[in-house]
Amino acid sequence: MEILQGTLDLLILRALELAPMHGIGIADRIHQVTHGTLVVKPGSLFPALRRLEQKGWIEGQWALSENNRRARYYTLNRAGRSQLAEEKRNWRRMTSAMNWMLESEG
């Protein structure tokens, strides 16, 4: 399933909420947690990571991965956390609005 425009940022921030992760880890986590519904391709994942980093919500650092590869790990910082909270709120408002619309009578 295609990822909705504008929701990728929220997905990435949410994935990083628990622990720092590298790019492929983030993609895998989104894939797992959504039971394979959502697939993030590198072509959109890495631009999004750079964009979030430039906005100052996540920070990238080089470290060794679980199977000894040098990988860039991203950490959610304070600004990122408040942004995540904000986006969660927005998303809930959005989904309930969508639901009302879809479930309203004819």
Place this chain on the structure above:
Amino acid sequence: MFRRFTHFFAFLFRRRQLEDDLDEELRSSFEMIVDRFVAQGLPPAEARRRARLEFGGFEQVKQNIRDGLVGFSLETSLRDVSYAWRCLQRRPSFALIALVTLTLGIGVNSAIFSVFYAVLLHPLTYRDPEQLAMIFGSFRAAGNARAPVSAAMLSEIARRNRSLAGVAGMWVGTETFPGDAPEQVRVAQVTPNFFDVLGVHAAQGRTFVKEEEAGGRPAIILTDEFFRRRFAANPALIGKALDNRLAAMLVGVLPADFQLHIAPDTHVPADVPAFIPFPYDIYSTPRDLYFLRVIARLKPGVSMVQAQRDLDRVSAEIRGAYTIYDAENLRFSLASMQADAVRDLRPALTALFAGASFLLLICCVNVTSLLLARATDRRREIALRLAIGASRGRIVRQLLAEGAVLCFIGGSCGMAMGWAGFRVLLAIRPERLAHISDAGIDWPMFAFAAAVSLGAALLFGLAPALETFRLNLTESLRACGRGWIGALNRRAGAALVIGEITIAFVLVTGAALAARTLAKIEQVNAGFEPRHRLTFQINFGRPIGPDIPLRSIRDWEAELAALPGVERVGATSHLPLDDFPNWYSPYRPEGVAEHDAKTLIADHRSVTPGYFAALGIRLLEGRYFDAHDRADSRSVIIVDDLLAGTTWPGESAIGKRVEVEHVAGYGFAPVSSTVVGVVEHVRNHSLTRQVRGEIYIPFEQSPRSPLSYVLRTNVEPLSLVPAIRRLLHRRDPSLALAKVRPMTDYIAREIAPVGFTAVLAAIFSALALALAAAGIYGVLNYQVSRRLPEIGVRMALGAGAGDIFRLVLRHGLALCAAGALLGALSAILAARWLSALVYGISPRDPLSFALALLLLPAVALLGCWRPAARAAAADPAQTMRAE
């Protein structure tokens, strides 16, 4: 916020490192995916292939990242600009023509618009200037609708109107400031409320008060410039009596930017340095003494139309109250002060502005044709880049970048040229436009003009660029842009060339008309000989006759005549072409009823016997005045041929009797006189118009001061001035020479505005011709390069080089002929509008049209030659192979 900034700069400055980071991150991520496939048990080669499929191209991912980030997109813009710069460099002739065109268009327009704005549109420097108006009288004795009014009319207007907040009167005379260097200057006599009505406050001291009226308490106000020059801006003088003849107290100094803005035909000059309240009770002057110029301030919210209607009611009331004004059929007319002050300049400046706009139009056409050619050239390149994956946004950005580079350079050069052009215009401007220098260049307006010009050029330029985008990708790749130019471009090119020639034709005829008008005016017989004549004015201060004996005036003239280098000397109350208030009065030939004579008006001049010979005014019949025409001898007059011809058609004027007005105190008295001579008409008011007949009265029978002297010299006129100054100082140290000028200056000042227009029109048409030639060259050259294959075929089929040359030339000249035809039609249609600007020739002057008809084909030929030669030199084998 700060954080975002640091990130932004980090991206800008650490780009290299970031790129490396990115590379490594992508590579390691790719390896992780490979690892995962390997862990699922795939062989390494297959794992890598699957990973590549999943990952996509590295470069594509990287480009996505670059496009999404601020720092990178800024960098992309910079790269666009440098790419655009390189593109322009690759075709320097295109870039050069485009830049020169933009520079000329913007430069000429912003310079002319600045003058146009400064003269016609810049608000006057008074409080609420839109409420200020001039009031003119129109009555039978005046002979025109812009006459001064009497004091009685002024007080009646002030009393009866309902729409004016204030109304003031003025009259400009002269006064002499004595001292070591006595100086005679113009002094305006005004009603005490004059500055209140204008809305001008004194910069130091105050303006006039009611008690200073009618010599109640002599007071004087000076301009800042005069106060500085003559009194070293000494503030201690304010409140003290100035050492002039009136012993008036200096009550105030005007602001440095103060300026009178009153039309020159009212004889109120712009450079009046001093103001006094009327030193006598103007309201006791005769009701038919018309001398006051009237300014009025409308009540807030009252329009000019409403005020005019109110004045119509006032004049009807006045006609009912005074039989004399009823007989005169008195009317008043109101004109906005701002518009009225420059009404004489409006036609010429509007024509120049139109000329500059036409020039801009040619520039726009050139830019359009250049960009059209360019866009067509680049169609293939653009199609190719679209095909290999460039986004449309990216290509639009690049086209815009190229436009922006052109505009930035062209705009800067244009602004620079506009500024320089404005300075040049200031340097060659006629005296009539002198006050522009005070306003100087109005930068916001200047920038506005430049921006409008640039915008116009761009708008024309953008259309072809956008056109590029409507193409179908595959089609244009296949057709290599061939089919497209076939229809659209050839027709558009032809239209552009025809348009340019049309405009150039109109401009060239306009310039030829202006030049011919100038030549005609220079040849005008003004009725006197201006060369080798020195003129100056002396205000004797006290009344001549009672206070100053006539003998001393005679002696003074004899002393002047005795100076080495002086051949003849004479004096007059009013020099021709001077801005001194004119003296015109009614006259009554014997046998004409008094009532009918009211409409007979002539310029009156009080002259000494030597005046005619000194100024070279030709005697047609009878005699000049001589030493026997004294105060106590019979009253005689000399009239001009215009008056003689209309009053006594077919008869000799000599011996006829006429009642003319002599000066008597502050008024005039009719005196019956005999015509003893007829002289040639002198153009007193304008070189181009015979305004009205003239009557000369012997000075001693109607003495007036000031007197203007004319010395016919056989040396350089101005070289006599020191000797004359010494002579005058020995005679009376309190007297001063004023307006010391050779007579040729008066002629030059009349011609200057016409010369100004002619020079600018010539520059415009020269530029228009050059631009039109460049435009034709551009369009034809381009068409030839697109038609080379066709030309190759023609040559292969047996056409000679001469045939091809003629083919292209014929095409160009046909366009030129069409343009010239349209141009001639437009010029004929515009003629009616130009009639106010030409003199001595018809606005459809055949010679001017012939000049344009001669010049334009020559220019067209110039533009066609190179492209035609290029086509003729084409090698058929090569052009067809290129296909």
